[in-house]
Amino acid sequence: MTSEKTRRVGVVTNILAANDRVADENRRLFAAKGLCVINLISSPGAGKTTLLEHTLPALTARGIKAAVIVGDIATTRDADRLAVHDVPVVQICTEAFGGSCHLEASTIRMGMDQIELDGVDILFVENIGNLVCPAEFDLGERAKVALLSITEGEDKPLKYPLAFQESDLGLITKLDLLPHLDFDMDALRENLDMVNPKLPRIELSARRGTEMEAWLGWLQQQLEASRA
Amino acid sequence: MHEAAIAQGVIDQVWKLHDDGVWSGKLLEIKLRIGKLTAVVPDYLAFCFEAMTQDTPLEGVKLDWEDVPVQGLCHACGETSEFEKIGFLCLTCGSPQVDISQGRELLIDSLEVADDQ
Numbered sequence: 017m018t019s020e021k022t023r024r025v026g027v028v029t030n031i032l033a034a035n036d037r038v039a040d041e042n043r044r045l046f047a048a049k050g051l052c053v054i055n056l057i058s059s060p061g062a063g064k065t066t067l068l069e070h071t072l073p074a075l076t077a078r079g080i081k082a083a084v085i086v087g088d089i090a091t092t093r094d095a096d097r098l099a100v101h102d103v104p105v106v107q108i109c110t111e112a113f114g115g116s117c118h119l120e121a122s123t124i125r126m127g128m129d130q131i132e133l134d135g136v137d138i139l140f141v142e143n144i145g146n147l148v149c150p151a152e153f154d155l156g157e158r159a160k161v162a163l164l165s166i167t168e169g170e171d172k173p174l175k176y177p178l179a180f181q182e183s184d185l186g187l188i189t190k191l192d193l194l195p196h197l198d199f200d201m202d203a204l205r206e207n208l209d210m211v212n213p214k215l216p217r218i219e220l221s222a223r224r225g226t227e228m229e230a231w232l233g234w235l236q237q238q239l240e241a242s243r244a
Numbered sequence: 245m246h247e248a249a250i251a252q253g254v255i256d257q258v259w260k261l262h263d264d265g266v267w268s269g270k271l272l273e274i275k276l277r278i279g280k281l282t283a284v285v286p287d288y289l290a291f292c293f294e295a296m297t298q299d300t301p302l303e304g305v306k307l308d309w310e311d312v313p314v315q316g317l318c319h320a321c322g323e324t325s326e327f328e329k330i331g332f333l334c335l336t337c338g339s340p341q342v343d344i345s346q347g348r349e350l351l352i353d354s355l356e357v358a359d360d361q
Contacts, residue, residue: 021358021359022272022356022357022358022359023356023357023358023359024275024354024355024356024357025266025267025354025355025356025357026353026354027261027266027267027352027353027354027355028351028352028353028354029257029261029351029352030257030350030351030352031250031253031254031257031276031350031351031352032250032253032350033253033257033260034253034256034257034260035253116246116249117246118246118249120249148246148283149246149249149283151283152246152250152282152283152284152350153246153249174330177281177330178281178282178283181281181344209340210330210331210332210333211330211331211332212332213332213333213340214340
């Protein structure tokens with residue numbers, strides 16, 4: 017007769033330890049290459065690609081070399097839009113990795129192997145349009161930037177608090193549409209304060225160039241800090 | 245939405261703990277600690293875990309979890325607040341100088357194992 021004795025083993029292990037280990041390796045790799053990595057997260061259609069379309073030439077004009085890893089569930093449309101700006105771009109169709117809704121540290125590593133990063137100063141990661149999952153995964157980046165377009169409504173920060181808590185900068189995009197919308201900017205600012213009062217913010221329009229200088233200045237600061 | 249990736253993380257870590265000699269024998273239960281501020285729905289996670297462990301040595305292992313409430317430490321008054329909803333102003337003094345100190349946990353807390361005697 018076999019009697020079963022049970023015991024409880026305390027382990028206290030991070031569930032995402034495997035991702036975090038790769039993210040730490042990425043961080044070391046980025047530091048060794050002198051790469052400042054910026055992770056852009058937002059819901060679909062908030063303007064990540066449009067922001068980059070206007071950011072890449074402006075950085076080139078300042079003598080800063082950029083590259084982009086683009087994540088999407090399907091199609092290479094975003095990468096095609098960015099490739100015309102003469103910077104290294106790689107599209108990671110996450111379909112090939114199981115149709116995931118976010119990028120993980122290991123996906124970034126695979127993307128890095130596919131582009132020429134020598135001499136690159138800033139590597140943008142255009143995450144998959146999704147405000148939930150990408151916030152949970154450390155990629156080894158220097159900073160997360162959460163974009164929120166004013167067409168999405170004032171309550172997004174309250175609905176997706178994690179994205180705005182985990183980010184180092186909030187970009188309020190599509191400011192040029194303000195006259196056409198019933199949008200309460202003060203309510204948005206208050207909602208952001210409710211979730212993360214310390215989050216620095218820039219309200220901009222990439223299309224019109226409004227406050228793009230502030231965004232470029234922030235990027236320059238990140239680049240300098242990453243090399244300090 | 246990404247609960248399958250989290251479930252895979254649980255499975256990977258459990259096997260790593262096994263390979264590291266932390267447990268052996270028959271695994272009965274995995275107990276997690278899930279912060280209320282993570283973007284994880286525990287019921288979906290349990291569903292994914294069950295589906296992903298079918299026909300594997302972990303089939304039938306129970307996934308249990310404890311919710312970890314959200315707490316923040318106020319740098320203005322030094323008090324800790326426990327938040328029931330969004331809006332992380334210190335509940336004692338109203339200051340926004342609050343750092344979230346708890347609620348982002350995504351941990352395997354313990355394992356229940358049977359030893360054959």
